[in-house]
Amino acid sequence: MQLFSIFGDPVSHSRSPLMHNSVFKNLNYKACYTRTHLLDGKELKKTFFDLGLSGANVTVPHKEAAYEACDEVRGFAKKVGVVNTLINENGKLIGYNTDADGFMFSIEEFSNINKVLIIGAGGTAKALSQKFLEESLDVSVLNRSVGRLSYFQEIGCKIFSWDSFTAQQFDLIVNTTSAGLSDDNLPAPKEMIETILEHTNYAADAIYGKLTPFLQLAKERNIPFKDGADMLLGQGVLANELFTNHSLNKEAIKQEMTKSFLY
Ligand code: NDP
Numbered sequence: 001m002q003l004f005s006i007f008g009d010p011v012s013h014s015r016s017p018l019m020h021n022s023v024f025k026n027l028n029y030k031a032c033y034t035r036t037h038l039l040d041g042k043e044l045k046k047t048f049f050d051l052g053l054s055g056a057n058v059t060v061p062h063k064e065a066a067y068e069a070c071d072e073v074r075g076f077a078k079k080v081g082v083v084n085t086l087i088n089e090n091g092k093l094i095g096y097n098t099d100a101d102g103f104m105f106s107i108e109e110f111s112n113i114n115k116v117l118i119i120g121a122g123g124t125a126k127a128l129s130q131k132f133l134e135e136s137l138d139v140s141v142l143n144r145s146v147g148r149l150s151y152f153q154e155i156g157c158k159i160f161s162w163d164s165f166t167a168q169q170f171d172l173i174v175n176t177t178s179a180g181l182s183d184d185n186l187p188a189p190k191e192m193i194e195t196i197l198e199h200t201n202y203a204a205d206a207i208y209g210k211l212t213p214f215l216q217l218a219k220e221r222n223i224p225f226k227d228g229a230d231m232l233l234g235q236g237v238l239a240n241e242l243f244t245n246h247s248l249n250k251e252a253i254k255q256e257m258t259k260s261f262l263y
Helices: 016-026 041-050 063-069 076-080 099-106 123-134 147-155 190-198 213-220 228-243 250-260
Strands: 002-008 031-037 055-058 085-089 092-096 115-119 138-143 158-161 170-175 200-205
Touching (some): 002 016, 016 031, 055 063, 063 092, 076 092, 099 228, 138 147, 190 200, 190 213
Parallel strands (some): 002 031, 115 138, 115 170, 170 200
């Protein structure tokens, strides 16, 4: 029996145990997934091996600490310096990042995405912008404060503050701000959001568990949209493929994880 866990602070709210155990149980994979409340990110590696884990996920605020803790970091995680999935490979801690690919997975049904606007300039925006650039998309970033935008300009995005933004056509708008998470705020002034939504084919939000005011406006305009639940599902499916060393069918993993969202 293999053991997996999620590390975070807080961690009690995490849906990951439900998602992964649903896959393990229903696809007869001999493993169990638990949660570990970890206060100090520096203790991550020791705790991982003391618990005898085969793999883990990492959530706020330990994703950077997880990157530091790894013996080897692979793929996209290397580029962004952020790890959300850990694998025990013969006693070595190997790090991956499935968040950005999870988002791409969540928008698979959106077609002809070439020009994207990301609202927000935090960690999620960094991961998504890097991924979009890798996919050769035209990426613009709009943020409330100007200071965080220089990173995005350096990697090749167009940048806009609320003052410098001008209306233009996008294929997809993604809200990566925390506006709407525990309040009823929009991620930019209402007139600006309305203009943006008039000129987009699709909308997405990283926030899950509620219809944010941003998605509410998209819905009213009949714009196809995705909330963050699909991103959460997407990163989970990809992490589970790594946990089970690709021995389970991806579509079957997705089906079982999707069912866990109904509990
Ligand atoms: P960060 O704290 O790194 O960044 C937050 C961003 O939001 C900043 O750009 C900030 O702007 C902006 N912001 C915050 N409040 C407002 C507001 N009222 N109006 C406009 N802009 C605002 O956060 P993360 O990138 O780590 O997370 C962002 C969101 O994504 C969270 O809600 C999180 O829950 C969600 N998330 C979802 C995941 C999933 O699997 N579905 C995975 C990861 C994150 P400024 O620079 O001006 O302060």
